[in-house]
Amino acid sequence: MIKYVIRRLMMLFPVMIGVIFLVFFIISLTPGDVATIILGDGATEERIKDLREELGLDDPLIVQYGNYMIDLVQGDMGKSYSTGLSVAGEIKQRFPNTFKLTITAIFLSVLISIPIGVISATRQYSIFDNIGMIVALIGISMPSFWTGLILIILFSLKLGWFPSGGMKGIMSLILPAFTLAIASTASITRTTRSSMLEVIRQDYITTAKAKGVSRRSVINKHALKNALIPAVTVIGLEFGVLLGGAVLTETVFSWPGIGRLMVESIQRKDTPMVLGCVIVFALSFSIVNLIIDILYAFIDPRIKSNYS
Amino acid sequence: MKDKEVLLQVRNLKKYFDTPKGKLHAVDDITFDLQKGKTLGLVGESGCGKSTTGRVILRLLEATEGDIIYNGKNIHELSPKDMRELRKEIQIIFQDPFSSLDPRMTVSEIIEEPIKLNKLIRDRKKRFERVLELMDLVGLSRRLMNTYPHELDGGRRQRIGIARALALDTKFIVCDEPVSALDVSIQAQILNLLKELQKKLDLTYIFITHDLSVVNHFSDDIAVMYLGKLIEKARAEELFSNPVHPYTKALLSAIPRPTLEKKGEKIILKGEISSPINPEDNCRFANRCPFAEDVCRKSEPPLRESGENHFVACHLF
């Protein structure tokens, strides 16, 4: 198991190297000259030239990439072009916020969707099932900035239950986390439901019933754990959706996270900051999926024995 | 038995699979001959390498080592083109009549496909005639022409598989458990059909099964496999009346017989077939064998002739 985890962690390196190169490449396609943007209006040609040299912007892409990687290995993510602040410092400040938001959202949506999925499956085609599915689907069909605005108007302006934004305490976490959660609730619910349906048709469920296990315990003890396996995968993938959704939600709810930072940096062509953000995003997404894979092993002993 | 020509010679055939846990010896050095027009029954427990043997012979899998000489040609040395040419003669019928038929093709399309693909009959009408002929041959009602396999029962599906196998100039068929998925009554229909076809078309079969009563009924020769090894091979009557290898004996005695007459004492084996991954160099049956001796645990017994055309791989014999 440990070996497997280590192997998976090692796998992260080539992926990250690739991710960084990819982003490097994409950003290099962006029109516009970084030096002019940094110096802003009224900069002299000469200064621009100097700065370009200083930043190594005239080097071929691959050299720039190499230099970046060398710095990165030494833990230096560079300085923001637009603010001059250290990228690593900025990300260190902002990332925990995004993390807090997405993790809460995942918990919320798991808390909502697993029970709904299970009940829907056990009462297939019932009113509950139908309504549950439709509600979940509507949730997934709403653009999250829209949901967010509506929630703010409703719960913070009209009812005054929650703050409309910012990051002060638990209360301010609820609306944005909920907005984010709504989008991923649908897929988790659906996966839970269909894997549950699949599982309750299995022989071992009939075996359990034939043992005299009560209905409730058949669901909770025998079916759920098996049904969770596919659901867990989806949760891992949904984490990516949440990270993406965070970009919008963070804007609507004035949440000082890394998603907003990334979009703002892209707009300012602040390459080091964009790279930093993407690395953190990709890394956390990959790590979450790694954790999910390890979680599997705990749920499913068959997988565990494959790893060892 | 030298009167008939030998159609297929398998020499030291090996097929190893790479698995995360090591080399899986699915087929480990087996050798046998098969005469034209005869049936060789291949029996053994699940996972002992029967299907793999069949597939390697048809070159659906590449052998790790060894030769397969069909009609004088070494199959595994043929160019892709020659191989395609040869495929007109050698065919396979699978165990699962569901997954072996493309669910998206109709019965006639399935049977037609090999003819079309190998450009045997170019004329559409004539090709269609041939399809109908084949359907008659295997006892499929012509009306089923446009149905899909999933609409049919196992017996009929298996007939489609047989018709497809016969569509070319088939001379040799590997039947990989063609009846084990079927009900007894249907199973008998298919077995009779296969026998009839063999007579009519002078076919040669390798008949893979784990059902000993079927193999006894159907085959001329029987080869018993255990963990990738061929442990006993003889004519069918000989094997049933005079099994030599302890495993064969146990296997025969374990068959539940549908009669009320007194049956011989059962040999109940302990344990189960062990893992084929990186097997040790000993008799692979030794750990279950009631008669195992030290030598069995130390070295591998070679296949030796114990009587006329009767080969056994056992130290104790």
Next chain:
Amino acid sequence: GGAQEETEMVKDEVVVALSADITSLDPQGHNDTKSEMVSFLLFNRLFRLNTDFEVVPDLAESWEQPSDTEWVIKIKEGVKFHDGSEMTAEDVKFSMDRSKEAPKVQQVLSEVASIEVVDKYTVKFTTNSAFAPFLYTLVHAGTSVVPKAYVESGDEFAKPIGSGPYTFVEWISGDQVVLKKNEAYFDKNNMGQSSTITFKVIPEGTSRTIALETGEVDVVPELPTIDMNVVKDNSDLALYEKPSTRVDFFAMNTEKAPFDNVKVRQALNYAIDKDAIITVAIDGAGVKAESVLAPSFLGYKAGPYSYNPAKAKELLAAAGYPDGFEMEIMTSGDDRKKIAEVIQASLMEVGIKASIKMLEWGTFIDSVLRGDEETLILGWTSNPDPDATLTPHWFSGNIGGMNFARVNDPEMDRMLKEGREELDLGKREVIYNKLHTYIMDKAPWVPLFVKNNIVGANAALKGVELSPQGLWNLEKLHY
């Protein structure tokens, strides 16, 4: 500070909503209005602007001009930085030199040739040539005086030390900046009023208004115009409005056909419906711009154009485009997108097919500097001297800089030079008056509107002052 009404509990904290995070706490490390708001509270400059945009001394005690190019400025004695050290002429010189080198603000003092320390409290600036608007350059945040010792300590403004009415507490990136009242502020007349001022970043416009309504913030300096009515109708809130000096304009690249044709440019000046733009883009919170500067500027003169599509068509026909042509409008940002849409619709009426190209700010600026655009939409605010805006925009040397229309006109260059070197106000006025007329005749721009600054605040909040640049003198905010 106003007399405080004796209610039970008086809030002693003011929260200001910002639409974007500040970029830097280093006054010489930013050039955006959000950061400036914070800088103005933390630091002092030699001069400052009052709400009417007049230059008044801040750190400066007195000044004189021994020659056309020399300015000797004496600073107040006993000004203390937040760390307790005293500000001297050394600090001033250091700051000015630093400003000239800082990438973000180096253009502010570009006219200054050298700065010398005369004595402990006196510095002398020497400009390259006679430069009428010199004092105005010293109100820019980029000329804030920073403590030399602190900068040399290498803290990089993580915990900035200034001399302003507020001291720094914390900056949570993307979230908020918190400042605390500087009890030891040197200027007892302009002391901070609330004990803390918090700047809260709320990027989404609607959310900003809602935060004001729910009381999460006390003042919104850039209230979305669409929400003016919401604030007006709410008795707990107050709306402040004041004309700005910012002109939003539509500029044509005179190097590119058909905009090299003055008739075409004039036609567009007739074709664009400015009223519609004001209604749609800023919900009526502004007035039509009739020339390239706001009416309050020295020597302002309105241009001859009014909305007249028929006349526009005539001019187009005369220019050889009776059936119009296709063109591209380049711009950036949501607000300007709307302006672009209205212009696009206006132009459709006279047969011109305009497409809109929205770019990221960085990319946009870069394309514009390179002259890639055919036409563009932009807004411009600068300090109150006309030269500060006119020279960058119209001087031929600034092509590739802020001469957006890429006008290369010797006559214009001559008038600009004349205007900036003339130290007599009356004469300057005449020069600029002529310049206005000249520019509007050449019509490289269609000035669109002068937007009002709109500030929404809690009705109980006192000391809300607006200058043409928006919310002003934030140290005066209090309950």
Next chain:
Amino acid sequence: MSDRTLSRKMIPATKKRSQALDVWKRLRKSNSAIAGLILIFIFLCLAVFAPLIADYENDALKMNIIERLQSPGADHWFGTDEMGRDIFARIVYGTRISLFVGVISVSIALTLGGTLGAIAGYYGGKIDNIIMRTLDILLAIPTILLAITIVAALGASILNLMIAVGISNIPGFARVVRAAVLSVKDQEFIEAARAIGSRDHTIILKHVLPNSMAPIIVFATLKVASAIMATASLSFIGLGIQPPTPEWGSMLAGGRAYIRDNMYIVLYPGLAIVLTVLSLNLIGDGLRDALDPKLK
């Protein structure tokens, strides 16, 4: 043999019956899928017959200051926006754009991702490893973030938007196609095809792909829905389609400031998105069931 025993499904077919028909029959039983189909059909009609319903230039594009911000009523069913344009007309024409963007971007992802996935799945081994590990790089960046980066780099336009959303969905499609191919590849009929002498490309085209379509179709339907959502999201951060093109996402994003006083400006485009995405999801789910071999 007597044919009386034939199940009634086996009634001899005079015409060739397609599997699609079977799928359709099963799909028809699902109310929600039918509801989805009807909705999508309506939207498709709107897209196709848009010129009959509203005048593009005059209703959807032309500014009309006098009539700006009119509430829904007889003249303007869905009201008018801040420029006095008819929201209904804009939504009708927006259908074209939104569906087009959704479908094309998914097609891009499907073609590229599908090909890669099919190759990886069919050949396995090293090729599989190289392709999938490379795609892991794309997969490591959350879809929308990748799309944002790409649009930011290429500039915002319909084409670039489709490319961005398309590219960012490549790894997803590659995975689904690969999985589908893998599940088919090991079935015996593929071996049977090889046994009768079919070559690789024949096998892939004739047997593997048709049989792996089901999960791919379902995935594609769901992805069209999320592509439409992604477009809207990109509009929100200012990377959407260029004005004045009436695209739902940009209508929604552009009108969001009016959400307080003139809710309908964002309500109707929002509803259009919700309904389209919802119906595509319903169809996708319905298809998932209808195409499920286990339910055959």
Next chain:
Amino acid sequence: MKETVLKVENLEVRYVTEDGIVQAVNGIDISVEKGSTLGLVGETGAGKTTTALSVLRLIPDPPGEVVSGKIELDGKALMELPESKMEKIRGGLVSMIFQDPMTALNPVLKVGDQIAEAIKIHQQLSQDKALQKAREMLEMVGIPGGRMNEYPHQFSGGMKQRVVIAIALSCSPKLLIADEPTTALDVTIQAQVLELMKELKEKMDMAMIMITHDLGVVAEVCDNVAIMYAGRIVEQGTLEEIFNNTKHPYTEGLFLSIPNIDDRKAELKPIRGLMSDPFNLPPGCSFCDRCDYAMDKCASEKPEKVRFSPDHFVECHLYPDNKEFQLKGGKG
């Protein structure tokens, strides 16, 4: 006469599906006595599993529904019991072994826990005691008790089937229903498992229903045999009566379809055609269109039960008029 453990009367079960109604079980009667084994034999889809599940009241609903029938287990009328009481009976009074040991065990629970679960429920033991008992059960079926903390995938097929047996027997049920318990196993393993079952059955003096399609297995373990066809029991009798005095043409067909291992030259005489479509059963005898002896009335009239002995009856039109009729196949 021995005590009757199970008595099923006129059981009728159908499945209502979207394609139509499957008449899975159409009025069958069975009774099983203490200590005896009834073999339930028939082709795929004959309704064997459905019958077994009805006894446990585990027919999936929807789509299944029990149309009519009385089931009496150990004197209790099961059809009337509330679900909560039924849970007490399942696993306690009657237990069931399923065909495929690979899928009958929950892959994510330890085998020990899976055995202990039933014990805990029915004997109200503490977790520790139940686990102790589970270990004993495991050892009884020949698996070292130390392996009870392993998961099913760590066991081979034969061991899994033993675990399933251990679960079924853990509460000493009065009736054990084994639904093709060895079909998925290899011959040598099948022999092990059958041997074990026979042994345990004797030890516990249970009644047993052995569902199978393998007449060889029947010959080895059963006392009585019921031949099922299209949801009906077409012939029932003692092992001897069925094997040596076959009456129903279908039963005869079954015997003629199996290759005779002792006579490899013997020709197979398969039953032609297929079992009737359970969606659409013919009005008369369901077997008539495959039957070599079919008469006119076979197609239109349902045959009555004809008794040859207290235990042996057959449903066939050949007999009421001519009890001496002999099938030609040579059996019986």
